[in-house]
Amino acid sequence: MRRTASPISLILLGLGTFLLVLAPLLAWYVEPRAAVNPIDIDTTAVYRGTGSVFDTERVKTVPDQRITVTQRVRGNVEASERSGDAAVWDVTTTVDTDKSLPAADPHDALDFVPHRWVMDRRTTEPVHCCRETPYIEGEAYLKFPFDVQKRSYRWWDNTLGGTITMNYRGTEKVQGYTGYRFTGTVPPSKVGTRLVPGTIVDQPQRPQVLAEEWYSNHGIELVVDQATGRVIYAQTGPRRTLRAPGADEDAAVLLDSRKIAFTTATQKEAVRQAEKDSGQLRAVGRTVPIGAAVAGFVLAVVGGVLVARGRRRPESEETPDTPRVPLTM
Helix, strand or coil, X not given: CEEECCHHHHHHHHHHHHHHHHHHHHHHHHHHHHCCCCCCCEEEEEEEEEEEEEECCCCEEEEEEEEEEEEEEEECHHHHHHHCCEEEEEEEEEXXXXXXXXCCCHHHCCEEEEEEEEEECCCCCECCCCCCECCCCCCEECECCCXXXXXXXXXXXXXXXXXXXXXXXXXXXXXXXXXXXXXEEEEEEEEXXXXXXXXXXXXXXCCEEEEEEEEEEEEEEEEECCCCCEEEEEEECEEEEEEXXXXXXXXXXXXXXXXXXXXXXXXXXXXXXXXXXXXXXXXXXXXXXXXHHHHHHHHHHHHHHHHHHCEEECHHHCCCCCCCCCCCC
16 A cells, blocks of 8 residues: 545645644734824813813802813824834813803813823833923823733823822723723822912902912823723813912812713713724734634644545555566567
C-alpha cells in the first residue's frame, strides 16, 4: 500500500494553522491599535437642572431657575493630522436659563467657555501642543482612558482649572447599560477675579471692585463605560460666587445648583455609542480571536489526522515495472 495526502487535508491543515496564528494576532496586536480616540468626533451633551442664578438686569440672585448646560465637542481633523498621534478636540460649554434660550449666538448665554483639549489617541493622556488652552492635566477629561480600572482617577475640572480625585464607587446602570461609577467633590477655591459694581460685593462706596470669583462643587458623579472610557452619565452640582477682595464670606451667588445632569436623550445617545464601540473592541479583542482559535484547532486536528492517514491505494491499482521483451521473428 502507498499513502498520499489528499488536497482537502492539506487545505484544512493550512487553514487551521492560519487561524491559530491569527487569533493571538487579533488579541495582542490589532485590538490595542483599534482602541484609539477619534479625530473627527462631533458630539453634543446636554445637562439640565434647577438652581439659583444671578440676574444681571435685576442685580440679584434669583432662585428656582431651570439651568441648561450644553457641551459640544468637535474634532479638529487638520490639527490632529499635523500633531502626529494626538487628537485635537475643540470644546464649547454654554450655561443658559430659559431666559437666554434659544440663543442665536452662544456668546449671549449666561456663561460661554471655549477651550481646546489635546490628548494621546491611545492613552488619553494630555498632550501639550497645538495651541491647547488651558494647560490641561490629569488622567481624564470628557472621557476616561480605555479599559477603565476599579481605582481613583485624576479628573480635570475646567471651571476649577485643576484636577480633582474621582473615586471608584462600584457599578451602576444607565438606561439598562452597566458602567463604572465615580464620585468627587470640589472645596471652595478661588478661580479668578471679575470687575463688578461695588454694590454687588457689599461695598456700595466703591463704583468698581475687582472681586474674587470662587468655585466649589456639591458633588460630581460620572458613570463610565469600562471598555471605551466613554461617560454615559454625568451629574454636577456647581456653586460660583463673588467675594470682596480678601473677604472670607461670599457676597453674591452667581450660580448654585445641587444637581445638573445629562438629559435622558443624552444618556441614550451615550449608551448607544458605548454599546457600539465596546462591541467592536470586544469582537476584535475577544470574540473573533476565541472563535478563530477554536475553529483553527478543530481544522488543524482534522487536517492533521487526514494527512497522517493519507489515501490508501489498492495493490491492483498500482502499475508494476514490467521489463520490455523485444519482439523476435
